[in-house]
Amino acid sequence: MELINFQILTISDMVLVALFLIAFIVQMYFLLGVYLKLVLHKKEDYKTEPNQVTIILPLRNEEARIRELMTKFTELSFTDYQIMVIDEFSEDDTLHILNILAETSPRLKVTSLSQETRFIEKQSINIGLKGASSPWIVQITSNSVPVSPEWLSKLNGLLDDTTDAVIAYSNVERKKGFSNLICRLELFSQFMISGSRVLAGKPFVFSENNVLFRKSMYFDTQGFKHKLNLNFANLELIFNESFKNGRIKISTNPELAVREQIEDDRGDHIKLLKKTVQIRQNLSWGKKSNLFMDDFTKIVLIGLTITLNILHPEYWITFSSVLLIYFITSLIIVKILLTRLKERKIFVPSFVYILIKPIINCCFFWSIYLIHRRSRWN
Numbered sequence: 174m175e176l177i178n179f180q181i182l183t184i185s186d187m188v189l190v191a192l193f194l195i196a197f198i199v200q201m202y203f204l205l206g207v208y209l210k211l212v213l214h215k216k217e218d219y220k221t222e223p224n225q226v227t228i229i230l231p232l233r234n235e236e237a238r239i240r241e242l243m244t245k246f247t248e249l250s251f252t253d254y255q256i257m258v259i260d261e262f263s264e265d266d267t268l269h270i271l272n273i274l275a276e277t278s279p280r281l282k283v284t285s286l287s288q289e290t291r292f293i294e295k296q297s298i299n300i301g302l303k304g305a306s307s308p309w310i311v312q313i314t315s316n317s318v319p320v321s322p323e324w325l326s327k328l329n330g331l332l333d334d335t336t337d338a339v340i341a342y343s344n345v346e347r348k349k350g351f352s353n354l355i356c357r358l359e360l361f362s363q364f365m366i367s368g369s370r371v372l373a374g375k376p377f378v379f380s381e382n383n384v385l386f387r388k389s390m391y392f393d394t395q396g397f398k399h400k401l402n403l404n405f406a407n408l409e410l411i412f413n414e415s416f417k418n419g420r421i422k423i424s425t426n427p428e429l430a431v432r433e434q435i436e437d438d439r440g441d442h443i444k445l446l447k448k449t450v451q452i453r454q455n456l457s458w459g460k461k462s463n464l465f466m467d468d469f470t471k472i473v474l475i476g477l478t479i480t481l482n483i484l485h486p487e488y489w490i491t492f493s494s495v496l497l498i499y500f501i502t503s504l505i506i507v508k509i510l511l512t513r514l515k516e517r518k519i520f521v522p523s524f525v526y527i528l529i530k531p532i533i534n535c536c537f538f539w540s541i542y543l544i545h546r547r548s549r550w551n
Contacts (some may be wrong), residue, residue: 230258302388343431379452
């Protein structure tokens, strides 16, 4: 391998090489100093002391599967829970069936919204939290199914006096189709990004689904009082405002995961990206800078590798070897994390998606900016 001869390089070449090396060092810091923390996160110790938990379950027009959904909860090994179902103005027989089920199930509590409104999701969450009798809350979607009967028991087992929230893995059920695949990749990358930041001392989340948290966190921040106009994110906004370093736990135990069953709809991925943009815009300056630096240096590293190989093909082995070190490290981290989470058949797509995700983020941020700018002048 021919090393770089800096004596024959121009000043502009040396600047490019310096930026290339800086981007590589920064990216290796993120891989080994941030993402590796999640991969090497030790297995959790579970306690046996029960804490009463309320499951918040907003739903709408679920007449066909509501009985099946309620049956899933009766299979849980943990019994000290309440299910707070909020019917979001269903147009079918969902509410009637829920009321019938509630007559024979003391754990089931049902309430409903009397009309459809613009902020129906936030309203249903607010009603559910006000009606919950438990100090601990976990919200899942009506399409989500716990992977294991031990789901709630082990979530509860991670709670202690110094914990405000426990974040567990959430993704969609594996099905055929590109839309399903791209949603799985996005949700996995979100968990990888946010979970590693929790362990690195900069906690935040991209998904409200499958997060066990203190109910008081919501009311201490006045709920959605100043956040009603934010359309795509809900409890994530509360969490990211309230989470404190050292008081949040992350779990990579696949038994704590939930899987969401979604239709093959390309709009689901767009909604995830829109929510990601909104959440990132509402993070603190330090967390925004951390995410930006990760995205920016990843683009710079790959872009400068291509540029330098074109300008100086005689050093292609040197530049490509540096990038190869980065690729191999990334591959190992992604593979180990996928194995721990028991995610199947997305190893190569996940690696590729994580590499191009900064470009996706930049394009999406730019498109949102242009839309806002046009709407401001109209």
